[in-house]
Amino acid sequence: MFREAQIKLSVVVSDIFGVSGRDMLAALVAGERNPKVPAQLARRTMRKKITVLEEAFTGYFTGHHAFLLAQMLGRVDAITADIAALDARIEQEIAPFAAAVRQIDEVPGISLVAAHAILAEIGLDMTRFPTAGHLVSWAKYAPGVKESAGKKKGKNSTGHGNPYLARILGNAAVAAARTDTFLGERYRRIARRRGAKKANVAIVI
Numbered sequence: 027m028f029r030e031a032q033i034k035l036s037v038v039v040s041d042i043f044g045v046s047g048r049d050m051l052a053a054l055v056a057g058e059r060n061p062k063v064p065a066q067l068a069r070r071t072m073r074k075k076i077t078v079l080e081e082a083f084t085g086y087f088t089g090h091h092a093f094l095l096a097q098m099l100g101r102v103d104a105i106t107a108d109i110a111a112l113d114a115r116i117e118q119e120i121a122p123f124a125a126a127v128r129q130i131d132e133v134p135g136i137s138l139v140a141a142h143a144i145l146a147e148i149g150l151d152m153t154r155f156p157t158a159g160h161l162v163s164w165a166k167y168a169p170g171v172k173e174s175a176g177k178k179k180g181k182n183s184t185g186h187g188n189p190y191l192a193r194i195l196g197n198a199a200v201a202a203a204r205t206d207t208f209l210g211e212r213y214r215r216i217a218r219r220r221g222a223k224k225a226n227v228a229i230v231i
Contacts, residue, residue, distance in 0.1 A: 031088065054083075
């Protein structure tokens with residue numbers, strides 16, 4: 027739609043659904059066609075880009091485009107409201123486990139959202155994992171080696187396990203690599219010698 031109307035807001039504004047971006051888009055929906063008007067709605071540091079914004083709003087934005095944009099913004103708002111409702115429900119459900127969440131959240135690379143997900147996938151009862159190796163295997167971070175006719179196969183495969191937990195931990199390891207911590211330094215050291223995949227596994231286990 028924006029391409030057809032030759033409106034290039036996303037080239038100038040990194041988050042078109044931020045406060046300034048939404049005000050500008052609302053002006054377009056309301057019928058404003060003077061490129062200088064929505065450009066003046068820029069806030070804070072974005073005001074340095076007013077001249078560029080005026081150029082970005084110079085196009086062929088019609089009433090039909092405004093109708094389509096209004097529908098899109100309505101969907102964005104509905105999804106945003108759904109996410110807020112889910113976040114509130116998660117906070118309600120996770121409240122009894124606040125202490126565990128705080129402990130997990132202290133690990134470099136693990137955000138609050140990741141801590142919630144890890145707790146949801148693993149739980150608090152560690153007796154279900156007889157050894158640390160069982161937990162590693164459940165997280166798909168243990169190599170799954172199969173043997174057939176005396177030959178070992180699939181030594182680089184992680185076998186069965188929880189793909190959601192594996193993804194969360196993998197992302198956490200990458201995030202930890204960017205930190206100035208022991209885990210970050212360890213990740214970078216291993217990555218230099220053996221590659222990012224080996225470093226990712228080393229950080230997780």
